[in-house]
Structure formats: C-alpha cells, structure tokens
Amino acid sequence: MFGVTILGNNSALPAYDRHPTAQVVTLNDQLILIDCGEGTQTQLSKYKIKRSKINHILISHLHGDHYFGLPGLITSMGLLGREQDLHVYAPAALETIIQLQLKAGNTDLPYTLHFHALETYDDLLIDEKKFCVQIFTTEHRVPCWGFIIKEKRMPRKINKEAVLQYAIPASFYEALQRGEDYTNKAGNTIQNNVLTIPNKASKSYVYCADTRYAEKNISVCSHASLLYHETTYLQNCEDKAALRFHSTSIQAGTFATKAGANKLIIGHFSSKYETLDLFLKETQAAFANTDLALEGVTFLV
Amino acid sequence: MFGVTILGNNSALPAYDRHPTAQVVTLNDQLILIDCGEGTQTQLSKYKIKRSKINHILISHLHGDHYFGLPGLITSMGLLGREQDLHVYAPAALETIIQLQLKAGNTDLPYTLHFHALETYDDLLIDEKKFCVQIFTTEHRVPCWGFIIKEKRMPRKINKEAVLQYAIPASFYEALQRGEDYTNKAGNTIQNNVLTIPNKASKSYVYCADTRYAEKNISVCSHASLLYHETTYLQNCEDKAALRFHSTSIQAGTFATKAGANKLIIGHFSSKYETLDLFLKETQAAFANTDLALEGVTFLV
Numbered sequence: 001m002f003g004v005t006i007l008g009n010n011s012a013l014p015a016y017d018r019h020p021t022a023q024v025v026t027l028n029d030q031l032i033l034i035d036c037g038e039g040t041q042t043q044l045s046k047y048k049i050k051r052s053k054i055n056h057i058l059i060s061h062l063h064g065d066h067y068f069g070l071p072g073l074i075t076s077m078g079l080l081g082r083e084q085d086l087h088v089y090a091p092a093a094l095e096t097i098i099q100l101q102l103k104a105g106n107t108d109l110p111y112t113l114h115f116h117a118l119e120t121y122d123d124l125l126i127d128e129k130k131f132c133v134q135i136f137t138t139e140h141r142v143p144c145w146g147f148i149i150k151e152k153r154m155p156r157k158i159n160k161e162a163v164l165q166y167a168i169p170a171s172f173y174e175a176l177q178r179g180e181d182y183t184n185k186a187g188n189t190i191q192n193n194v195l196t197i198p199n200k201a202s203k204s205y206v207y208c209a210d211t212r213y214a215e216k217n218i219s220v221c222s223h224a225s226l227l228y229h230e231t232t233y234l235q236n237c238e239d240k241a242a243l244r245f246h247s248t249s250i251q252a253g254t255f256a257t258k259a260g261a262n263k264l265i266i267g268h269f270s271s272k273y274e275t276l277d278l279f280l281k282e283t284q285a286a287f288a289n290t291d292l293a294l295e296g297v298t299f300l301v
Numbered sequence: 302m303f304g305v306t307i308l309g310n311n312s313a314l315p316a317y318d319r320h321p322t323a324q325v326v327t328l329n330d331q332l333i334l335i336d337c338g339e340g341t342q343t344q345l346s347k348y349k350i351k352r353s354k355i356n357h358i359l360i361s362h363l364h365g366d367h368y369f370g371l372p373g374l375i376t377s378m379g380l381l382g383r384e385q386d387l388h389v390y391a392p393a394a395l396e397t398i399i400q401l402q403l404k405a406g407n408t409d410l411p412y413t414l415h416f417h418a419l420e421t422y423d424d425l426l427i428d429e430k431k432f433c434v435q436i437f438t439t440e441h442r443v444p445c446w447g448f449i450i451k452e453k454r455m456p457r458k459i460n461k462e463a464v465l466q467y468a469i470p471a472s473f474y475e476a477l478q479r480g481e482d483y484t485n486k487a488g489n490t491i492q493n494n495v496l497t498i499p500n501k502a503s504k505s506y507v508y509c510a511d512t513r514y515a516e517k518n519i520s521v522c523s524h525a526s527l528l529y530h531e532t533t534y535l536q537n538c539e540d541k542a543a544l545r546f547h548s549t550s551i552q553a554g555t556f557a558t559k560a561g562a563n564k565l566i567i568g569h570f571s572s573k574y575e576t577l578d579l580f581l582k583e584t585q586a587a588f589a590n591t592d593l594a595l596e597g598v599t600f601l602v
Contacts, residue, residue, distance in 0.1 A: 012380050014343050038373045039340050042315050062405035064376050072339045072369045079313050093405040097398060104363035104394040106443045142407045 002027055002151060002203055002301040004226065006293045007043040009267035011232050011246075012065045014039070016274055019295060020065035021267070023228070024049055025149055025205060026298075027131050033057045033073075034147060034207055040069035041076050047296055051077060052084075056126060058133070059090035060209035061144035067094065071101050078109040085112045089125055089133075091143055092117035118145050136220045138211035141245040146217065147207045148224075154199035162195045205301045206261075210268065212242060213251035218258045226301045227261035228293065230268035235282050249279050253286025267293035303328055303452060303504055303602040305527065307594045308344040310568035312533050312547075313366045315340070317575055320596060321366035322568070324529070325350055326450055326506060327599075328432050334358045334374075335448060335508055341370035342377050348597055352378060353385075357427060359434070360391035361510035362445035368395065372402050379410040386413045390426055390434075392444055393418035419446050437521045439512035442546040447518065448508045449525075455500035463496045506602045507562070511569065513543060514552035519559045527602045528562035529594065531569035536583050550580050554587025568594035 003026045008019035020037025024044075031053040033040075044051050051073065059067050067090070077086065088094070095115040102109070116125070118135060125147070126133035134148040155177035163173070168182055168190075176182065176196050183189045206224035208217070210232075221227065232246035241248045247255075249266070256264040264287050269276060276292050283290045291299065304327050309320035321338025325345075332354040334341070345352050352374065360368050368391070378387065389395070396416040403410070417426070419436060426448070427434040435449040456478035464474070469483055469491075477483065477497050484490045507525035509518070511533075522528065533547035542549045548556075550567070557565040565588050570577060577593050584591045592600065 013377055014346070038370065039343065042340065045315070062402075063408075064372055064402065064406060068369070068373045069339065072365055075365050076314055091405070093401065097401050097405065100394065100398050100401070101363075101365065104392070104398065104443070105365060107364075142405070 002205070003298045004205055004228070004265075004301065005047060005049065005298040006265075006267065006295050007040055007047065007049075008035075008037050009269060009293045009295055010065075011268045011270050012063070013271040015271035018269065018271075019043060020068070022069065023207070023293075024054070027149070027151070029053065030055065030128075030131070032133075032149065035060055035066040035209075036068075036070040036073060037065045038068040038072075041073045043295070044073075051080070052082060055084065055087060056133075057086070057088045057090075058125075058147050058207075059088065059094060060138075060146065060207070061140060061142050062091050062093060063142065063210070066210070070094075071098060074098065074109070074113065075102075075105070075107060078107065078111065082109075082111045085114060087114045087116060087126075089116045089118060091145075092119055119143070134220075136217055138209050138217065139214045139245060140210045140212070144209050144211065146209045146211070146221070148204055148221070149207070150204040151202040153202040156192070156196035156198055159195055159197055166190050166195065168195060203301045206259075208255075210245070211247060212245045213247050213255060215258075218255065221255075221259045221261075224259065224261045225263070226299060227256050227259065227264050229255055229264060229266060231266040231279055231283060232268050232270050234273070234278055249282035250286050253283040253290060256287040256290070261287070262289070263299075264290045265293040265299055266290060303506070304599045305506055305529070305566075305602065306348060306350065306599040307566075307568065307596050308341055308348065308350075309336075309338050310570060310594045310596055311366075312569045312571050313364070314572040316572035319570065319572075320344055321369070323370065324508070324594075325355070328450070328452070330354065331356065331429075331432070333434070333450065336361055336367040336510075337369075337371040337374060338366045339369040339373075342374045344596070345374075352381070353383060356385065356388060357434075358387070358389045358391075359426075359448050359508075360389065360395060361439075361447065361508070362441060362443050363392050363394060364443065364511070367511070371395075372399060375399065375410070375414065376403075376406070376408060379408065379412065383410075383412045386415060388415045388417060388427075390417045390419060392446075393420055420444070435521075437518055439510050439518065440515045440546060441511045441513070445510050445512065447510045447512070447522070449505055449522070450508075451505040452503040454503040457493070457497035457499055460496055460498050467491050467496065469496060504602045507560075509556075511546070512548060513546045514548050514556060516559075519556065522556075522560045522562075525560065525562045526564070527600060528557050528560065528565050530556055530565060530567060532567040532580055532584060533569050533571050535574070535579055550583035551587050554584040554591060557588040557591070562588070563590070564600075565591045566594040566600055567591060 007022035010018035308323035311319035
C-alpha cells in the first residue's frame with residue numbers, strides 16, 4: 001500500500017469545516033506526515049490514523065497553517081508514552097521555536113526528537129530501505145520545500161525455469177536480482193534479462209507545497225504517479241495568486257500536463273471559496289485526471 | 302451581560318470531542334479570552350463569537366494545552382484585517398516564542414500586539430472603566446496565574462423624590478453618585494443614603510487555572526459570584542493529582558465552600574475519563590451549587 005490521506009486542504013484561515021494543510025503518506029507499515037496545521041492531531045484521531053506509526057514529519061515552510069499543529073502533536077506523543085525516535089525535517093528556525101516551547105512548559109519528552117534542517121540538504125533527504133524522499137525548493141514568500149517520496153525499485157524477480165535450465169548457483173541469485181549478468185566456468189555469459197523478470201515500476205508521490213506556478217520545477221517533478229499541486233485561487237485571480245506566491249487551478253493543471261503526471265490532486269483552497277466544484281472544473285480543463293484533495297480521502301499512488 | 306462561555310474543558314490531550322482549555326468572558330461589549338488551547342479559533346467560529354471583539358487575552362501558563370492555539374488566532378486576526386490593538390497577558394517567554402514565529406513566517410500584523418509579562422504584575426493587571434482584572438499565583442508545575450475579573454461597582458442611583466424634596470442642585474448629582482453627603486447653605490448635612498439608592502453589587506468571575514489544591518488562595522478568591530476550579534481527576538486519584546500539581550473533584554468543592562463562592566464550575570478533565578457524571582456527583586457532595594463547564598455553554602456571573 002502506497003497512499004496519501006488528506007487531513008487538511010484549506011489555506012491560511014480554517015473555514016467551512018476545512019482544515020489547514022496536513023497529509024499522511026502510507027508506505028506499507030510506515031507513515032510520513034507532510035505538514036501539520038493547527039488541529040492535525042485531532043484530524044489524526046478522527047480518521048483513526050495511528051500517530052505511533054509516524055516516524056518522519058516533513059514541514060514544507062514556516063507559515064502557521066503548515067506547522068502550528070506540530071507542537072501539540074509532539075507533546076501529545078510524549079503524553080501517550082511514545083518511546084521510538086521521531087524525525088522532523090523542517091526549516092531550521094522551527095527547532096528553536098519548539099525547543100523554547102518545550103523549555104517553557106518544563107517538558108521532558110520520553111522519546112528522542114531529531115531535527116533536520118532542510119537548508120542543509122541538496123536533494124536526498126531520507127534514504128530508507130524501501131523508500132526515499134527528495135526535496136526541491138518552490139517559489140513562495142518564505143523559503144519553502146516540496147517533497148518527492150519514491151518507493152525504491154523492487155529487486156528483479158528470479159525466473160525459476162531459466163535458472164534451472166542454465167544451472168545458475170543459488171549463491172548468485174542476489175546478484176541476479178540486482179541486475180547482474182552471469183558468466184559460467186566455460187566463459188559463456190547469460191544475460192540478466194534471460195534469467196530474471198523485471199519487477200513493477202517504482203511509484204512516486206510529489207508534493208509541491210505552497211508555490212507560485214514554477215516552470216523551473218517541471219523537470220524535477222516529472223512523471224509522478226501522483227502529484228499534489230496547490231490551487232489557492234481560481235483562474236480569474238491569477239494576478240493575486242502571483243502577487244501572493246500561490247497558484248491557480250489552470251496553473252496546477254498546466255504544471256501536471258507539462259510534468260507528465262499520471263494523476264493530480266489539488267488543495268490549499270482559499271477561505272473565500274465556500275464550494276470547490278469550480279476548482280475541479282477549471283483544473284480538469286487543463287489536466288483531465290484531477291481530483292479535489294478532499295479531507296478524509298485516501299488516494300492511491 | 303457578564304458571562305463566561307466555555308470553549309474547551311479538557312486537559313492536555315484532546316479527547317471525546319472535548320478541547321483543550323479556552324473560555325470567553327463577556328462583559329457588556331467587551332470580550333476577554335482566557336487561555337487559548339489548540340483549536341480555539343475554530344471553537345470561536347463554531348459558537349459564533351466575534352474575535353474582533355476580543356481585545357484582551359489572558360494566558361495562565363505555558364503548558365501547550367493552554368496556549369498552542371494562540372499563534373493561529375493572532376495570525377488569523379491579521380488575515381481578517383484587524384486594526385485595533387490586541388493585548389496579551391502571559392508569562393514572559395511567550396513573547397519570544399510568538400515573535401520568532403512571526404519572524405519565521407515573515408508576517409507583519411496589520412494591528413499592534415502588546416505583550417504584558419505576568420511576572421511584572423503584583424495584583425492589578427487590567428484597570429478599565431467598567432471592569433478590572435487581578436491576578437494571583439497558583440500552585441502548578443510551572444509558574445501559573447489565576448485571574449479575578451471584577452465589574453466595577455456601578456455609581457449610586459439618584460433618588461429623584463428626595464433630591465427635589467431637599468432642593469439639591471443638579472451640579473451636585475455626580476458627587477451624590479460617588480457617595481458624598483450634601484451640606485446646604487444653612488450648614489445642614491443631608492446623608493448620602495437619604496438622597497441615593499445603592500446600585501446592585503459588583504460581580505466577579507474567578508478563574509483558578511491549573512493548580513494543586515491551594516489553601517493559600519482561599520482568601521484572594523473569596524466571595525466569587527462564579528468560581529472556575531480545575532478538576533483534572535476524580536477523588537480516588539488524589540495522590541496522582543498532588544504529584545502532578547492538579548486537583549480533584551472534592552478538592553474543588555472544598556475550595557469553593559471555604560472561599561464562600563456563590564457558584565462553582567469545574568473543568569480540565571483528564572482524557573482518561575470518557576464520561577463526566579462522576580465529576581459532578583463528587584464535587585456537588587462538597588459544594589452543591591456546581592455545574593460541569595461544558596463546551597458551548599454560557600454561565601452568567
């Protein structure tokens with residue numbers, strides 16, 4: 001299972017029962033929280049998502065609607081007796097803020113909290129056995145990062161009939177899975193693709209965070225299995241969007257088209273819009289396979 | 302109108318749709334917010350309380366469940382175009398935290414935010430025309446303050462028949478309302494209580510914040526029209542309550558009795574309790590005129 005559950009899809013002001021930004025990525029038994037607006041811990045409870053399974057939290061930037069829920073989540077995890085380490089990846093200033101808050105509350109967490117300043121990474125942020133996370137900068141009013149979460153390509157599968165036929169020793173199977181060719185004692189080489197079957201392609205989720213329409217990011221975001229792009233405004237507010245370093249519906253659709261995404265979800269809706277149907281209509285005009293990032297919905301990557 | 306609306310009545314962890322601590326005191330056209338746990342801005346919207354009418358925010362102490370909603374409220378007020386000054390009364394460290402957050406978000410508020418460090422006040426915190434706020438320290442794990450919000454005694458009312466009978470000049474009416482006696486040209490003094498009628502007594506709301514049962518505060522909290530006292534635990538957790546600097550049901554009732562309160566409301570319930578009926582039953586055994594501080598309910602002072 002590789003999916004994204006939306007916990008909050010509104011921009012700065014909470015409105016119409018829409019919450020500030022937060023999403024949970026499920027990668028098999030791992031949960032990764034992306035952004036953590038005020039009330040995220042309540043949304044996690046509402047959608048029965050186990051906070052104990054969250055080991056990585058990515059904070060795109062330091063506007064409050066993307067992190068004001070983090071201090072509460074961190075302290076609640078402590079009150080719930082968490083023991084395993086928690087890793088927070090965020091702009092450097094967040095560590096100072098959180099440490100001040102813990103000190104003011106005389107709070108000793110029962111687990112170790114690791115801060116990773118996004119400023120100190122170029123590209124690869126997390127490199128785990130089954131997935132990795134890459135980062136890129138967006139065009140926003142304050143320093144802001146997007147995230148690319150990629151499954152690692154599964155090893156190739158052994159073709160059981162072929163390995164018997166060519167008498168490949170079992171000790172070489174791991175090398176075959178990595179893609180190596182086999183040369184026997186007689187000096188004959190058997191090509192890897194004769195002996196193995198390719199596994200399914202690795203999938204990726206690309207989270208574009210808050211951003212102005214940014215041509216520069218099209219290549220780094222290319223060929224996402226699932227792409228999230230903000231649409232704070234409808235198309236008739238294109239000037240306001242540019243001024244405020246946000247995007248419109250059509251811009252999100254255009255970006256998805258140019259980046260060759262498989263599917264697009266849109267969110268970060270301005271509180272000025274009570275209904276969202278025009279967002280879907282306008283964006284689909286530019287990129288057909290678009291869905292609204294509705295709260296509580298899980299999108300498969 | 303002098304009343305208190307409960308926005309959150311739970312202790313540290315949000316649970317069972319109960320929220321962390323926040324209350325709004327209405328004093329005629331003034332709103333005073335007491336504590337501001339995560340999600341307070343959403344609770345204000347839910348109960349249709351105009352945040353534009355809040356000019357004073359009192360934060361009792363720096364445990365997150367009493368202030369993690371403040372950064373969001375402050376920035377939302379800015380996004381909503383607030384122009385009038387806002388006064389925050391809190392432990393000094395909160396100013397540093399909020400200023401760091403505003404700086405990290407590159408946020409310029411369109412209004413002036415005044416911080417008042419509670420550590421620098423002895424007794425009188427706010428002295429307005431129609432009300433005043435006094436503070437006292439509670440017994441908690443970190444420095445913590447309680448608040449006494451008092452209506453100012455209304456001027457005495459002119460007894461219209463009496464002032465005509467004694468031919469009191471209209472220019473002396475203001476002095477009469479302040480309680481002065483009148484001496485006429487013949488040198489005869491007419492007592493004030495012959496010429497005026499006392500106005501109704503001033504009322505007070507006492508908010509005891511988070512605290513261990515504290516005998517030392519009984520005198521300063523005496524004769525409250527309405528008293529809020531925390532009851533984190535039921536009576537069978539008295540030892541745990543003392544250890545964690547919190548109070549039990551019976552302790553809250555005992556405090557209200559000894560302080561001669563008119564009415565008691567109780568809150569700050571531990572998340573371990575799904576239902577609250579035992580809190581009411583136990584507290585009423587020690588102080589009959591007790592109500593649960595249920596969210597959304599307004600209690601007249």
